[in-house]
Amino acid sequence: MSTCTQPGCTGEIQDGYCNVCGMAGATGAPAASSPGSAPAAAASGGPPAADGSACTQPGCGGSIEYGYCNTCGMAAAPSTGAATGAGGPQGSVAAVGDEVSVATSASRVQSAAFGSERAAAGSLATRRARSGSQRLRAARIGAGLTSVPPAPPVDPSKAINPHPEVPESKRSCSKCGNAIGRSRDGVPGRTEGFCPQCGQEYSFTPKLQPGDIVAGQYEMVGCLAHGGLGWIYLAKDNNVSDRWVVLKGLLNSGDPDALAAAIAEQQFLAQVEHPLIVEIYNFVTHEGAGYIVMEYVGGQSLKQVLKERMRANGGAYDPLPIDQALAYLIEVLPAFQYLHDLGLVYCDFKPDNMIQVGDAMKLIDLGGVRRIDDLESAIYGTIGYQAPEVAQVGPSIASDIYTIGRTLLVLCMEFRGYQGTYLHSLPPVESTPLFAQNDSLYWLIAKCCEPDPADRFASADELRTQMLGVLREEIGERTIGTAATSVASVLFEAPSTSRSVLEWSQLPDLRDDTTDPQHAWLSGVGAEDPAVRLKMLTDEAPEQSPEVRLARGYAALDLADVTTVHAIAAEMLAEDPWEWRALWIDGLASMQDRDWEGAKASFNAVYQQVPGELAPKLALAVACERGGLPQVAERLYITCASTDAAYIAAAAFGVARIRAERRDAAAAVEALDWVPRTSRGYPESRQLRAEVLLGQGSSDLAVLDQAMRSIESASMDPATQGRYTVRILEQGLAIVQAGGGTKKAKIGSYDADEAGLRTGLERGYRLLARDAQALPERIELVNRANAVRVWSLT
Structure with a gap:
């Protein structure tokens, strides 16, 4: 039993968590890896943990297999990885008391042009100028932030469909989508035949019967369900301890040569080994038909979870709580990153394809998985989830990100019209309470589902990093009476002050990007005078990399040279329209120049690009407070205060200023009481509290x-x-x-x-x-x- 490392806490670590403050014990940071690489930690300076060793993720009791945890699915941390930082406990923070409406939503704020809006071409296939920083390579369900009810175990024999029939309303041609096998003039529709529109052969009757032996090894037990490639069967593997397996049909089963080609094309799936992905055991043929043999996952799909909630709610749609929906996806995103690193795309993600097994998740149905560079194979997708550009340019990492965003929205609300009116768009904020009440969630989903694939998150790990931030905000804003903690951001330093934030220099600094080619050179630049430093960075840098330009921008800010900062930001955006850090320093310059409209536009654009980060929210709150939008500012301040202990003092002072300005002394005092005694800003909060009370x-x-x-x-x-x-x-x-x-x-x-x-x-x-x-x-x-x-x- 070890002592808790949280500042001011005297507790001890039990089962991975402190018995006083509830925080996870210090752990090693997960290793970052480049696309296509094994989970080695070259970039982190040490080898990955050996197979069989304990997982280092907070609260996870799994062990490492094949370089990944068999429980949470995260890559093994390097054996010499550094511990992640954490802040200390704080006092309780009250949630927003008034009804949240569009009037307080940051969607009201005009945003600076960014990404494809700045790029030369605005088509769906806009080429992205960069792939995203590797810093964002990113931990059981809920990531230690929230709890999700475990799914009850499912007896395989009870999962069998006793009457394997496909309803006529769901009989459609697999090739052209035409309705087939329907009743006419009181005569039941045919379960086998040919599509009258395209001639494609179809069959809705099971080809395998209970007791059949496939490939001399797999004994059929019954049908589980009907999918896009036909019936899915449950069987026992007589050669491996009668383990339960699932057989799923392959296309082109009528042509032996085509069948052989289909099997050869999908053999790569047998190489996929990840604890969050269903395992492919074999490919077999039986009576001219081909089947994939895969692991049986005896759990509950998220689609079934939604159906059960709807049934319990009297037939009315009952979405998942936001924190649970986020927790499910956060858990499964490492599986997507694993596939993408192998050069594969999943293609057909939706609630049906995520299975909860106890308190773990599995990504199932690999039938649609294909290589990113495969331009010949059939593309699988589901209307309402598939990205708009897939039909023209094919699937990609960006199209997988799109399906994740659409899935998240379906889990969080009754998304009416997602297969019609809003097939390739999102409903407006004004008519969608979920969006109006959850700014960060809205921008997260909006970035996933951008029409231009170049505007979406660059990787599953980048998305996961921001999704974790949004989950923390959701937990913080709806939980009263608990101590918020501080979690180090990948992109921003912690706030440098625990006092009122009114100047650009008091906002959090950008973290150095250690993957920048000039990072080592910048580390050796020791000039402290900003004028000398700016000249050195301009004239002597081997290359004007993004980090060098950002350093130039900060030096110009120290000189109050707003014009130069704006020019540097424009220069960066001209080279890479998706470089949101340029908009950050542009917003700082506008703030220094008291150009509050420009500051609001820049900071809001940054917020939209990294919706899980608090620094842009704090900056936007200051700009909105000074720029005539106190309601928006107050809500942003409250989000910061309730989410992270490092932000609570600065945010509480902002809320108090706004409430005092509208002569609500009691509410202003309440905000100042959020600042805990452990904060450096506590003395100032007591002085301001006295001023508010005396000012009455x-x-x-x-x-x-x-x-x-x-x-x-x-x-x-x-x-x-x-x-x-x-x-x-x-x-x-x-x-x-x-x-x-x-x-x-x-x-x-x-x-x-x-x-x-x-x-x-x-x-x-x-x-x-x-x-x-x-x-x-x-x-x-x-x-x-x-x-x-x-x-x-x-």
């Missing part, structure tokens, strides 16, 4: 008592504490002398009667006089002390 001009001693307790509870310099003490006691004495006091009332540690307040004031004046620098001021304070003192005859 209240004649209530209870309000003055709160103000005094705010000052007394924080550590601050004696002069500041003395000034607040005198100010509060002066107001209290005036109230008492006017007859507004009550018996046994107190203001902080002082009795709220005339004698007690006079004694406190005298002491306060004399302490201030002792520290006064100017003689006239000292004399004035001593005179005040003498005037207010309680006179006696002794």
Whole structure:
């Protein structure tokens, strides 16, 4: 049992989590790998963990097999990987109390042009100028952030369909989609025949019967379901301990040569080995038909989960809670990255193809998987999920990302019209409560489902990184009374201040991209003077890489040279229209220049590109606060405060400013109370709390008592504490002398009667006089002390 590493926590780690603050124990960082590579950790400086070793992901009890965890599916971390950082506990944060509407949505903010809007060509096949940074290579279901009910085990024998029939309403030609096998004039439709439109042969009757032995090895038990390639069968493998297997038909089964070619084309699927992907055991033939033999996954598909929720809800659609929907997809995304690294695309992703087995997930149905460079094989997809460009340019990593976004939306809401009106678009924010109430989720789905594939996430790991951020936000905003923690971002440093954020220099810095070709050279540039540094970066850099240009931009910001920063941002975007970091420094320059409209546009565009990051939300909140959109700003601040402890102070101050501006003192005080004692911003929060309370001009001693307790509870310099003490006691004495006091009332540690307040004031004046620098001021304070003192005859 080890001690918790969270700052300020005295707990111990039990079963991977602290028994006091609930945070996961420190772990090694997962290794990053390049597309097409094995899970070795060359970039991380050490070999991957050996097979059989324990998985290092938080809360995961799995072990490493073939370089991947057999439980969570993540790549093995390098044996010398560095531990990830984590922040400390914080006080509770109240969620948004008012009803969330489009009025508070960041979708109201005008966004700067980005990506394909800036690119020369705007077609569906726009070429992306970059593939995305490898920093985003990214942990059981829920990633340790939320819990998902486990699926009950399924007895294989009870999964058999006792009456294997395909309803006439679902009989369609596999080639042209024409309705076939339908009833006419009271005569039932044929279950076998030829499509009258294209001539394609069809059959909806099972070819295998219980007891049949296929390839001398697989004994048929019955039919499970009917899919696009025919019936799917359950069988026992008589050669391997009677294990349960599934047989699925292959196309071209009527032509021996075509069948052999189909089997040869799909042999690569047997090489796919990942704990989150159903395993392919064999390819066999039986009576002229070909079958894939695969692992039996006895679980529940997400489509079945949705159907059961709908049945329990009286027939009305009951979507998954957002956190659960995100958790499912976060769990399965490593499987997509694995396939993409092998040069494969999944093609036909949807809720039907994700199976929950206990508290683990499996990606099933590899029938549509194909090589990215395969231009000949049939393309499989489902209307409403398939990307619009697939018909013209074929499937790709980007089209897989599209199917993931559409699946997430179907899981989160009743997506009416997704196979019709919104076949290749999303419903408007104004008419979609899910989008209006969940900005980050909306931008995440919107980026997945961009019409131009170049505008989507560049990889499954990039998407997973942002999806984790959105999940953290969702948990934070709907959970009250729990301590938020700080999690290091891959893209941004933690905020450099725990005070009010009003200047560009107080916003989080971009993290260095260690994959940049000039990263090593930049590390050796030691000039501290911004003018000298800017000249060196401009004239002496071996290459004007993105990191060099960003460093130039920051140097120009230090010189308040806004024009140069804008020029550098334009230069970066001209070379790569998808370089959102250029928009970040462009927004910083606009903020420095007090161009709040420009700042809002730039920061909102960054928010849309990395919707799981908090830094763009904090920046956009400041720009909206100063730029006339306080409602949007308040909501963004609350998201930051409720999600990450490192952001809570700066965000709480922003909320308090907005609420104080609209003269809601009680709500402003509530926001300031979010700042925990462990924060460096706590003393300032107590001062601001006192200012808000004193600013009411209240004649209530209870309000003055709160103000005094705010000052007394924080550590601050004696002069500041003395000034607040005198100010509060002066107001209290005036109230008492006017007859507004009550018996046994107190203001902080002082009795709220005339004698007690006079004694406190005298002491306060004399302490201030002792520290006064100017003689006239000292004399004035001593005179005040003498005037207010309680006179006696002794």
